[in-house]
Amino acid sequence: MKRVALFLLFGIFSIAALAQTQDAAQLYKDGKQLLQQGDYDNAIMVLNNALQQDPKNLDIQKDLAFANFLNRDYASAINVSKKIIDQPGADEQAYQILGMCYKAIAEYKQGADLYEKGIKKFPNSGVLYNEYGELLAMNKNLDKAIQYWEKGIEVDPNYSSNYFNAAMYYSQSNTNLFWVMYYGEIFVNLESYTTRTASMKSTLLDAYKKLYTQFKPEQWTSDYKKTPFALAYMQVLKNSIYQIATGVTPDNLLAVRTRFVLDWYNGGLNQQFPSRLFDQWQYFLRDGMFEAYNQWIFGAAASPAQYQTWVQQHASEANAFKQYQSNRIFKIPLGQFYHQ
Numbered sequence: 001m002k003r004v005a006l007f008l009l010f011g012i013f014s015i016a017a018l019a020q021t022q023d024a025a026q027l028y029k030d031g032k033q034l035l036q037q038g039d040y041d042n043a044i045m046v047l048n049n050a051l052q053q054d055p056k057n058l059d060i061q062k063d064l065a066f067a068n069f070l071n072r073d074y075a076s077a078i079n080v081s082k083k084i085i086d087q088p089g090a091d092e093q094a095y096q097i098l099g100m101c102y103k104a105i106a107e108y109k110q111g112a113d114l115y116e117k118g119i120k121k122f123p124n125s126g127v128l129y130n131e132y133g134e135l136l137a138m139n140k141n142l143d144k145a146i147q148y149w150e151k152g153i154e155v156d157p158n159y160s161s162n163y164f165n166a167a168m169y170y171s172q173s174n175t176n177l178f179w180v181m182y183y184g185e186i187f188v189n190l191e192s193y194t195t196r197t198a199s200m201k202s203t204l205l206d207a208y209k210k211l212y213t214q215f216k217p218e219q220w221t222s223d224y225k226k227t228p229f230a231l232a233y234m235q236v237l238k239n240s241i242y243q244i245a246t247g248v249t250p251d252n253l254l255a256v257r258t259r260f261v262l263d264w265y266n267g268g269l270n271q272q273f274p275s276r277l278f279d280q281w282q283y284f285l286r287d288g289m290f291e292a293y294n295q296w297i298f299g300a301a302a303s304p305a306q307y308q309t310w311v312q313q314h315a316s317e318a319n320a321f322k323q324y325q326s327n328r329i330f331k332i333p334l335g336q337f338y339h340q
Helices: 002-036 040-053 058-070 074-085 092-104 108-121 126-138 142-155 160-171 177-190 195-214 228-244 250-266 276-287 290-302 304-313 315-327
Strands: none
Touching: 002 040, 002 058, 040 058, 058 074, 058 092, 074 092, 074 108, 092 108, 092 126, 108 126, 126 142, 126 160, 142 160, 160 177, 160 195, 177 195, 177 228, 177 276, 195 290, 228 250, 250 276, 250 290, 276 290, 290 304, 290 315, 304 315
């Protein structure tokens, strides 16, 4: 009888625990939906209720911290986030949320200490390298910030924000235009349809304009003697200088970059410096999509109206490229980092 009684008691507790977990799961789902709708006050209330039901759930805790951050209640967000990162299961996102709070209140020292701790725990986290770089940039320490953005590119080559910040950093001066062009174009392939994408397309076009209008070809290689990959790129690019004689236009850039692809691969430089970006150029050239791709970047940046006209006049090419973009995943393998 005692065995039966204990079994029944255990069953009752199990059912109660299951019901509680189900209630917490539903509350969490409702809280996330409110968060996505921008109803932060109600999201916080519901997520707090979910957390009372399931106090060890890290996902609920992270979303509660993030909801408080979005609601600009940084004290509450920091309080929740600190508790999260002290737990063994804390992931890089937990460090990111707490770091964003420190950035929001300009607590640079605490933010730096946090990111150092996070990067030590997650040494291959592109997210944390990017966030740390942005913190340093906010504190006017851009020369150190670029080191973290590029380290993020090296260890986590498919996290787009490091490319964006690195390209924008190099775009602030007339030197190192190669890295603007290279990082910037990788960025628009990783993140193809955001407001940052449109901004980067304009930055890319401006970089090419600066290169061709403000520098003589013999000056192109002067800044890259310590970076053989960039030096090789600039040396090959000089072969097509005559094709830009009538101006830096989308059509002329197509001719320049077509010549570059042919020279780069015929010269075997793809073996010495493997590049997923250049492999894509070659693929587009072979498959008849290189013009559509170049128009998508430079045509859209030079004149959105003229780009739409081009799309209408070249519907089959534009549609083929759009279909390819929507179905492909652009990924860069480890080991293609050349800015030592």
